[in-house]
Amino acid sequence: MSAENVFTLSNGEQIPVIIENRRGVRNVTLRPKLNPVREIHISKPWLTSNSFVLKFLESKRKWIEHIFDKAPTKEKIKPDMTIEILGRNVKLIHDTTMRGNCYVNEEKTILCIGGGADMFERRARDFIKNELLTEIKKIIKTTPRKYWPTRITLRDTTSRWGSCSTTGNMSFSWRLAFAPYEVMRYVVMHELSHREHMDHSAEFWATVSELYGFGVERAKRWLTKNGQHLHKYF
Template sequence: MGRHCLPGRPPVPLILRRSARARQINLRISQLDGRVTLTLPHRVAEAEALAFARSKESWIRGHLAQRLDNVIVAAGTTIPVEGVPRRIVAASGRGVVLAPDRIAVPDDAVGARLQSWLRALARDRLAAASDHYAAALGRQYSRITLRDTRSRWGSCSAQGALMYSWRLILAPASILRYVAAHEVAHLAQMNHSPAFWDTVKRLHGPWEEQRKWLRDHGHSLHRYRFQTD
């Protein structure tokens, strides 16, 4: 529908869009980029939506103030690897080296080099976890792909193809394993029925804590910017 603005200091950009499925005005703030979106039913006028946004101004500004700033990955930056904070330092050799409290990266193209290395590590960890849970389930998956997804941490297609966000390597190892168990469970149950969650529990054990961590902290994994373009 277009872009509008909530006046003030600073002004807050608003995105208005219509949806045939909307039954009332829905206000959403993206945890990833702070975008404020108002979804309107077709019968609601733009003026009514903007008035609704003004009535929620203090709530909107409060949530925006709590957003974590983006982190540009470079020498001296601290990032989590498998949930453990590591400080990026210059490598003496040509490869990336992981230590308990630091990660050594060659000076050239630090962000791009580290992102490539983290993707490879994520593939290794996710493949191992997927193999483990698939064997326990007695099912096979067809392939694994990694992406930098923003709306989901993983998926499983009807053809048995598993997809994961490579940023799971930044989360604690238990979170990565939970997501792998969740997606592998879809090989047997292509739904989120009680039978599906029973399968997740059989493969992984209790999963509620890991799911809550993703809901509460998962957005923070997207704050790390490995390339500046």
């Protein structure tokens, strides 16, 4: 629920920044982490402000970019590749003569991306994000109105799959698009349940089960075990 700082690499990847106050330390220490999640951990003395720390972080940009760049965790999205989107294996094809992007078959297993080669990855990403958002909204509509969010945002963070504020603003990791459909649906129901319980009490979990149905534990286990792989592309 806490505000999250993010360090954006020049390739657009957003690295969550976790700032910790440490008793007895006299300096700010930066620790980029690559496994199991990509994050930057910073410890600082109590009296040092967060804004000072973030400025310090920016001054070390070259070094940080280098560390994350050389970590080979990403696979480049290319035409003719098959990737899993919302639980379906989808083949990506490229047609430079097309302006838009669309599925070319009813089963939605072939996705044609239009535009120039330099835009392929970004267009594919935008299309997938849009699809996820549409699907999340569909899932929300199946629940009673009292659970509905006031606003939905898609984000790219590695430390959480979703969040819900006290005012009902929800955010979801757009990478849930690469998870099995039921896992993505679980995260949606989890956040919707926070509209009623802002904690993880037994009552909260009862609501999750009510909304999601059987299999909450299985979905949670899947995320713990495989969540990091959702960051393989883009």
